[in-house]
Amino acid sequence: xxxxxxxxxxxxxxxxxxxxxxxxxxxxxxxxxxxxxxxxxxxxxxxxxxxxxxxxxxxxxxxxxxxxxxxxxxxxxxxxxxxxxxxxxxxxxxxxxxxxxxxxxxxxxxxxxxxxxxxxxxxxxxxxxxxxxxxxxxxxxxxxxxxxxxxxxxxxxxxxxxxxxxxxxxxxxxxxxxxxxxxxxxxxxxxxxxxxxxxxxxxxxxxxxxxxxxxxxxxxxxxxxxxxxxxxxxxxxxxxxxxxxxxxxxxxxxxxxxxxxxxxxxxxxxxxxxxxxxxxxxxxxxxxxxxxxxxxxxxxxxxxxxxxxxxxxxxxxxxxxxxxxxxxxxxxxxxxxxxxxxxxxxxxxxxxxxxxxxxxxxxxxxxxxxxxxxxxxxxxxxxxxxxxxxxxxxxxxxxxxxxxxxxxxxxxxxxxxxxxxxxxxxxxxxxxxxxxxxxxxxxxxxxxxxxxxxxxxxxxxxxxxxxxxxxxxxxxxxxxxxxxxxxxxxxxxxxxxxxxxxxxxxxxxxxxxxxxxxxxxxxxxxxxxxxxxxxxxxxxxxxxxxxxxxxxxxxxxxxxxxxxxxxxxxxxxxxxxxxxxxxxxxxxxxxxxxxxxxxxxxxxxxxxxxxxxxxxxxxxxxxxxxxxxxxxxxx
Amino acid sequence: xxxxxxxxxxxxxxxxxxxxxxxxxxxxxxxxxxxxxxxxxxxxxxxxxxxxxxxxxxxxxxxxxxxxxxxxxxxxxxxxxxxxxxxxxxxxxxxxxxxxxxxxxxxxxxxxxxxxxxxxxxxxxxxxxxxxxxxxxxxxxxxxxxxxxxxxxxxxxxxxxxxxxxxxxxxxxxxxxxxxxxxxxxxxxxxxxxxxxxxxxxxxxxxxxxxxxxxxxxxxxxxxxxxxxxxxxxxxxxxxxxxxxxxxxxxxxxxxxxxxxxxxxxxxxxxxxxxxxxxxxxxxxxxxxxxxxxxxxxxxxxxxxxxxxxxx
Numbered sequence: 001x002x003x004x005x006x007x008x009x010x011x012x013x014x015x016x017x018x019x020x021x022x023x024x025x026x027x028x029x030x031x032x033x034x035x036x037x038x039x040x041x042x043x044x045x046x047x048x049x050x051x052x053x054x055x056x057x058x059x060x061x062x063x064x065x066x067x068x069x070x071x072x073x074x075x076x077x078x079x080x081x082x083x084x085x086x087x088x089x090x091x092x093x094x095x096x097x098x099x100x101x102x103x104x105x106x107x108x109x110x111x112x113x114x115x116x117x118x119x120x121x122x123x124x125x126x127x128x129x130x131x132x133x134x135x136x137x138x139x140x141x142x143x144x145x146x147x148x149x150x151x152x153x154x155x156x157x158x159x160x161x162x163x164x165x166x167x168x169x170x171x172x173x174x175x176x177x178x179x180x181x182x183x184x185x186x187x188x189x190x191x192x193x194x195x196x197x198x199x200x201x202x203x204x205x206x207x208x209x210x211x212x213x214x215x216x217x218x219x220x221x222x223x224x225x226x227x228x229x230x231x232x233x234x235x236x237x238x239x240x241x242x243x244x245x246x247x248x249x250x251x252x253x254x255x256x257x258x259x260x261x262x263x264x265x266x267x268x269x270x271x272x273x274x275x276x277x278x279x280x281x282x283x284x285x286x287x288x289x290x291x292x293x294x295x296x297x298x299x300x301x302x303x304x305x306x307x308x309x310x311x312x313x314x315x316x317x318x319x320x321x322x323x324x325x326x327x328x329x330x331x332x333x334x335x336x337x338x339x340x341x342x343x344x345x346x347x348x349x350x351x352x353x354x355x356x357x358x359x360x361x362x363x364x365x366x367x368x369x370x371x372x373x374x375x376x377x378x379x380x381x382x383x384x385x386x387x388x389x390x391x392x393x394x395x396x397x398x399x400x401x402x403x404x405x406x407x408x409x410x411x412x413x414x415x416x417x418x419x420x421x422x423x424x425x426x427x428x429x430x431x432x433x434x435x436x437x438x439x440x441x442x443x444x445x446x447x448x449x450x451x452x453x454x455x456x457x458x459x460x461x462x463x464x465x466x467x468x469x470x471x472x473x474x475x476x477x478x479x480x481x482x483x484x485x486x487x488x489x490x491x492x493x494x495x496x497x498x499x500x501x502x503x504x505x506x507x508x509x510x511x512x513x514x515x516x517x518x519x520x521x522x523x524x525x526x527x528x529x530x531x532x533x534x535x536x537x538x539x540x541x542x543x544x545x546x547x548x549x550x551x552x553x554x555x556x557x558x559x560x561x562x563x564x565x566x567x568x569x570x571x572x573x574x575x576x577x578x579x580x581x582x583x584x585x586x587x588x589x590x591x592x593x594x595x596x597x598x599x600x601x602x603x604x605x606x607x608x609x610x611x612x613x614x615x616x617x618x619x620x621x622x623x624x625x626x627x628x629x630x631x632x633x634x635x
Numbered sequence: 636x637x638x639x640x641x642x643x644x645x646x647x648x649x650x651x652x653x654x655x656x657x658x659x660x661x662x663x664x665x666x667x668x669x670x671x672x673x674x675x676x677x678x679x680x681x682x683x684x685x686x687x688x689x690x691x692x693x694x695x696x697x698x699x700x701x702x703x704x705x706x707x708x709x710x711x712x713x714x715x716x717x718x719x720x721x722x723x724x725x726x727x728x729x730x731x732x733x734x735x736x737x738x739x740x741x742x743x744x745x746x747x748x749x750x751x752x753x754x755x756x757x758x759x760x761x762x763x764x765x766x767x768x769x770x771x772x773x774x775x776x777x778x779x780x781x782x783x784x785x786x787x788x789x790x791x792x793x794x795x796x797x798x799x800x801x802x803x804x805x806x807x808x809x810x811x812x813x814x815x816x817x818x819x820x821x822x823x824x825x826x827x828x829x830x831x832x833x834x835x836x837x838x839x840x841x842x843x844x845x846x847x848x849x850x851x852x853x854x855x856x857x858x859x860x861x862x863x864x865x866x867x868x869x870x871x872x873x874x875x876x877x878x879x880x881x882x883x884x885x886x887x888x889x890x891x892x893x894x895x896x897x898x899x900x901x902x903x904x905x906x907x908x909x910x911x912x913x914x915x916x917x918x919x920x921x922x923x924x925x926x927x928x929x930x931x932x933x934x935x936x937x938x939x940x941x942x943x944x945x946x947x
Binding site: 025028029030031187189190197235237238239240241242243247251254255256257259260262279280281282284285288289290291292293295297298299301302303305306307308309310311312313314315316317331332335395422425426427428429431432433434435460461462463464465466467468469470471472478479480 | 645647675676677679681684689691692695696697698699700701702704705707708709710711712713714715716717719720737738740741905908909910911912915916917918920922923926927928929930931932934935936937938939941942943944945946947
């Protein structure tokens with residue numbers, strides 16, 4: 001096999017994340033490309049979580065899809081939740097101990113799913129137990145069940161490592177690693193390498209995990225052979241970086257010169273700040289390479305306020321949040337706009353409104369970020385489509401903020417935040433740090449808001465001059481001024497910056513088109529849609545449908561000319577917006593910016609990512625005449 | 636040559652009501668700044684919204700007039716990014732103890748080297764005299780349609796329990812006394828809080844100059860030593876200060892309630908973790924070399940080696 005989709009699942013807090021990480025490191029060490037999405041509830045222990053991976057020997061995957069070829073579960077809920085996701089002839093790894101479990105004895109499962117499954121079970125003559133379900137899927141769907149008695153494995157290992165079974169049980173999730181690695185025929189030494197990478201000098205953990213993984217690995221290979229052996233990788237990268245979206249942003253901010261980050265804990269943003277804090281002291285070969293102050297504030301209002309304060313002193317400063325946090329930040333956003341303060345807000349969207357789906361993804365805050373806060377002021381809204389884009393964008397966000405002296409909202413989503421990808425390490429040789437018109441020394445009387453220039457030279461608090469700032473309309477010095485002529489000039493000066501940004505930032509950096517030029521179907525998307533959309537147009541192309549993908553990266557200032565020119569090349573009924581929201585928000589932005597109405601849409605708002613299989617099918621439906629397709633796939 | 640108080644006056648006309656207590660606070664600040672010879676370039680006066688919010692515009696140092704209730708977190712960002720700056724917050728009772736009370740408590744927990752001057756006139760002046768969080772229940776200044784139905788907070792007790800390490804009360808009409816408090820607060824290393832009693836002559840006909848004149852007395856005139864010189868004095872002095880803070884009706888004490896000289900400031904805590912912090916704080920770090928990041932491909936891989944896998 002050259003491409004494989006797998007799911008490993010289990011209760012939240014059971015070590016699943018660690019197992020997925022070790023598998024990913026092992027696969028990367030073997031040269032494979034991996035993209036994995038983690039789906040979980042807002043819960044610490046007990047509710048069902050799973051990792052959905054695409055593994056490829058030919059390229060770094062950019063999408064997730066169904067059905068999967070392998071499901072490996074730590075518990076019965078995984079079997080119940082994912083058996084329908086298995087391809088006919090696929091493989092199911094499960095614990096023999098749970099065969100007698102039934103839907104009714106699975107209290108952690110949500111009643112909605114139980115109800116739906118009960119109806120299906122009745123129809124298919126399944127009595128509600130795992131055993132009966134497995135019999136059904138092996139008979140009808142030709143699924144190969146691989147049952148392992150997990151407690152036997154634990155008991156056997158417990159003797160080997162002389163640890164009571166109750167303590168050895170914490171290695172249960174490694175049974176799944178052993179089984180998956182055996183089936184995929186991952187080189188054992190690469191698994192050991194990953195254990196060492198993961199656990200460092202905790203040698204006991206490495207040894208214990210290795211024993212259990214090897215044991216299951218050998219058992220599975222002996223009984224079933226490497227059923228899902230992957231082709232040798234054709235990727236020729238000498239090294240791969242493994243990182244989540246949160247990780248990538250943290251790295252980029254550090255490279256980009258971030259020196260002050262404040263945050264209030266929120267999913268799915270907080271991991272980024274944690275990572276930056278763990279790198280607060282930057283040292284290379286024992287030499288100081290700078291430091292970042294990371295502050296956990298009392299709320300998001302304080303987070304943005306202190307970010308602005310730090311930015312006023314000249315430090316590159318940012319805050320990182322999600323929807324509910326940004327809702328609290330909007331007054332501060334307006335102050336930054338009014339006072340021309342360069343700040344970066346890293347915004348990971350999740351399902352709203354209100355608390356919504358706090359651990360699930362969404363792209364429903366585009367319009368909010370474009371218009372948030374009262375009054376009018378310029379802002380830059382930049383949305384990244386994948387890990388690599390996000391890395392470079394996070395750095396450019398600071399450059400734009402300082403060049404145009406205005407807040408920049410870097411729009412991301414939970415899909416990106418929590419998906420872990422193998423990446424080619426970034427190339428920093430072409431990265432520019434542009435601090436804009438920043439004065440290191442001021443001579444004579446200083447006017448912070450010098451009206452003779454649209455973008456006034458910026459001195460910072462602590463420089464050899466003094467200045468004032470106020471949220472009120474102000475004069476050139478920063479003092480309150482309600483004079484109508486001054487108001488008109490200052491207002492225009494601020495707003496004009498957006499026009500200058502629009503002139504200066506090349507449109508080809510604000511939108512990308514993926515296609516060869518002869519396409520007659522156009523998908524329009526942004527953010528995490530990018531990966532699956534590109535894969536979808538490629539797949540459609542092989543089916544004889546010439547589809548291209550327009551990826552919009554910057555919504556303010558909007559790349560109007562290029563988008564308009566592109567849209568004009570396509571028939572109205574063949575332009576389709578693809579988004580994770582209800583309103584197809586980017587089409588609203590397109591309409592208000594370029595006056596073209598996108599009438600077709602494919603949307604998903606279940607909180608789960610758009611999968612390739614459903615997107616391909618949805619495009620075909622639209623081409624057959626449907627105006628709107630709502631996607632629902634994925635548990 | 637020490638700067639004179641007048642050198643701290645900006646060119647902006649002071650548009651408070653004639654006779655407002657804010658004038659006394661402003662005069663005390665000019666004089667305190669002068670006696671400390673604060674460098675205008677290295678001083679930042681931060682404020683929130685309301686009559687007190689305008690204070691920075693009247694002072695010829697850096698001034699940052701922020702959002703309602705948010706002066707503290709703005710000031711925190713300024714101070715932590717550049718700890719060599721002297722940062723003084725001016726806020727009203729509604730600003731600091733109403734909309735911004737969460738930040739007020741959080742600053743105590745952090746003990747950042749900031750000075751807060753609370754303009755306490757018991758009403759929201761700029762919006763025509765609504766009850767502020769320091770107005771006692773049952774009182775009805777002339778601006779209120781009905782007597783106040785909510786209880787008041789005790790700013791001194793709140794500051795004590797939040798962790799402020801310098802806590803004082805002054806009175807806007809006693810400028811010399813207040814000036815000394817402001818000087819001490821600025822010189823204190825850690826979160827310093829001064830509650831300034833101040834008549835609102837337009838909307839509050841209860842807390843008048845006469846009212847305070849009868850009640851205010853200086854703690855330092857009696858045997859009162861609020862300073863913690865050794866850690867084991869903390870509990871005793873804090874409890875005494877707390878008891879003193881309850882005295883607020885017939886007699887109102889002013890002066891220093893509590894000062895802990897042993898407390899570790901937030902900046903020192905950061906410095907323990909990042910040894911280069913104080914000499915090379917966020918605002919002073921070089922982040923580029925000829926327009927390029929200071930981290931190149933090789934250093935990147937060294938710093939983030941945990942995330943990089945060499946392919947077999």
